[in-house]
Amino acid sequence: xxxxxxxxxxxxxxxxxxxxxxxxxxxxxxxxxxxxxxxxxxxxxxxxxxxxxxxxxxxxxxxxxxxxxxxxxxxxxxxxxxxxxxxxxxxxxxxxxxxxxxxxxxxxxxxxx
Amino acid sequence: xxxxxxxxxxxxxxxxxxxxxxxxxxxxxxxxxxxxxxxxxxxxxxxxxxxxxxxxxxxxxxxxxxxxxxxxxxxxxxxxxxxxxxxxxxxxxxxxxxxxxxxxxxxxxxxxxxx
Numbered sequence: 001x002x003x004x005x006x007x008x009x010x011x012x013x014x015x016x017x018x019x020x021x022x023x024x025x026x027x028x029x030x031x032x033x034x035x036x037x038x039x040x041x042x043x044x045x046x047x048x049x050x051x052x053x054x055x056x057x058x059x060x061x062x063x064x065x066x067x068x069x070x071x072x073x074x075x076x077x078x079x080x081x082x083x084x085x086x087x088x089x090x091x092x093x094x095x096x097x098x099x100x101x102x103x104x105x106x107x108x109x110x111x112x113x
Numbered sequence: 114x115x116x117x118x119x120x121x122x123x124x125x126x127x128x129x130x131x132x133x134x135x136x137x138x139x140x141x142x143x144x145x146x147x148x149x150x151x152x153x154x155x156x157x158x159x160x161x162x163x164x165x166x167x168x169x170x171x172x173x174x175x176x177x178x179x180x181x182x183x184x185x186x187x188x189x190x191x192x193x194x195x196x197x198x199x200x201x202x203x204x205x206x207x208x209x210x211x212x213x214x215x216x217x218x219x220x221x222x223x224x225x226x227x228x
Contacts, residue, residue: 045216092158101163
């Protein structure tokens, strides 16, 4: 199993550009989440999904969209990037049978100039 | 809303010594999980230890143990016989039992291990 994969690993965007951060898992986990990590603030939940076709907002959803058309994939879209979205982004997956233990991807470092 | 606080932004320890990282949390729930995650320079998030609130016994994983004080809402991590590979950022995290996979993280503590 590859576990949770994220692409790209690094990305530089200009203000106003759009892009999609990809996340995929091959463990058939029903739950998937996106977090952002900023210095001195830990990880904060952006959006999450409890299954294909079901998503909900986390703590800091503004400026981000998600969709979950398949169990495996959970892309995060930035519609119009802002410097405040410069961060490291983590995708995670989990399932109820293991007490929702989170499996994290390797992260994407995004810089918006 | 639940909050998790790590009041020590940085800690250091000598190799082979013991260090304790602090974490406090605020919740009105009685049934929840607490976690410690390790993030080395590789950026990968690694689960170190997990505690279920309804279990009175403190969790232990090899050199890592916790001191869970439910009434005080305190959850500290003790690392014994510290090794150079323990150097990392450590995050405390909380999850309500009924909140599925949603975690609330603390700010993190950067641990340095000195040879």
